[in-house]
Amino acid sequence: MDRQKEQADALLSRELQFDDDFTPFPKTKTKARHTYKFILVESIAILSIILNIIAAVDYFAPKNVSFRDVPTDYSGLPHDQPVVYDWESPFGPGNQNSTLQDEVWEAMTIGQGIISLPKDWAKAKGLHPSATFPWDHSRAVYLVAGYHKLHCIKKIRRWIVATERGSQRTDHYEHVLHCLDGIRQAILCEGDDTPLYLSEVGDKISGRDEPRQCRDWSKLDRWAKENTACYGYDNEAADDSGGIKHYKYCPRDSPYAPVMREYFGLPDDYYEEPVEEVPSY
Numbered sequence: 483m484d485r486q487k488e489q490a491d492a493l494l495s496r497e498l499q500f501d502d503d504f505t506p507f508p509k510t511k512t513k514a515r516h517t518y519k520f521i522l523v524e525s526i527a528i529l530s531i532i533l534n535i536i537a538a539v540d541y542f543a544p545k546n547v548s549f550r551d552v553p554t555d556y557s558g559l560p561h562d563q564p565v566v567y568d569w570e571s572p573f574g575p576g577n578q579n580s581t582l583q584d585e586v587w588e589a590m591t592i593g594q595g596i597i598s599l600p601k602d603w604a605k606a607k608g609l610h611p612s613a614t615f616p617w618d619h620s621r622a623v624y625l626v627a628g629y630h631k632l633h634c635i636k637k638i639r640r641w642i643v644a645t646e647r648g649s650q651r652t653d654h655y656e657h658v659l660h661c662l663d664g665i666r667q668a669i670l671c672e673g674d675d676t677p678l679y680l681s682e683v684g685d686k687i688s689g690r691d692e693p694r695q696c697r698d699w700s701k702l703d704r705w706a707k708e709n710t711a712c713y714g715y716d717n718e719a720a721d722d723s724g725g726i727k728h729y730k731y732c733p734r735d736s737p738y739a740p741v742m743r744e745y746f747g748l749p750d751d752y753y754e755e756p757v758e759e760v761p762s763y
């Protein structure tokens with residue numbers, strides 16, 4: 483019996499010992515509480531890191547100016563290309579090598595801007611009737627306006643540069659003035675409303691590195707080439723743009739190449755790369 487009492491006392495003391503250790507929350511429950519807290523804090527921290535990364539990516543990413551735009555009626559291109567304004571492009575005075583500057587300007591060829599479009603399609607689009615394409619009479623020849631503008635600013639630049647250098651001016655004065663007026667009208671027509679920032683200090687500069695929404699010129703170029711009129715200038719500076727001799731530059735795989743070759747009496751594999759040369763200036 484004594485032994486039984488001893489055992490009972492021992493148990494009781496153990497229980498008491500346990501009671502001494504008593505905390506309002508049982509050990510296992512405390513652990514669970516800590517785990518929930520930890521998960522909560524950890525989740526908030528991870529969420530915060532993710533939000534910070536998103537904010538940083540957004541902050542450093544090139545800004546997409548918000549825009550609403552509809553694709554054009556003709557090539558179907560929208561203004562969907564963020565491009566920063568390049569203050570020091572190789573076409574400008576930042577390019578100190580004037581030979582190289584001339585080269586990049588003259589490398590902008592214009593001939594591919596003369597295209598042929600189905601007459602029916604052009605009529606449905608409300609386009610003015612245009613000259614018949616010599617190699618397919620169901621099509622008419624058009625000059626894509628963007629290429630006309632490039633052609634014009636090339637003329638204007640050549641005039642200015644040749645005047646500055648005191649060298650031979652290769653373009654016609656009246657044509658240069660016509661081009662200048664054409665650009666003026668194009669600027670008014672476009673009504674570009676991009677707000678260009680101004681620097682706070684020093685020489686006022688505007689718009690450097692500022693993003694704008696542009697059409698993708700390479701896609702316009704592709705569209706023009708898909709609708710080729712096989713056209714090439716011999717001398718883009720001279721105002722000789724008429725005559726069937728300009729239409730013999732069909733791409734090798736062009737459906738119009740056989741008709742063109744037959745007209746000029748050229749061999750079946752004839753192909754000539756259009757080269758737009760201008761006299762040195």
Ligand SMILES: *[C@@H]1O[C@H](CO)[C@@H](O)[C@H](O)[C@H]1NC(C)=O
Binds near residue numbers: 579580585
């Ligand atoms: C200028 O550019 C031309 C044409 O690319 C090149 O041949 C010439 O070496 C360049 N000159 C200098 C000084 O870099």
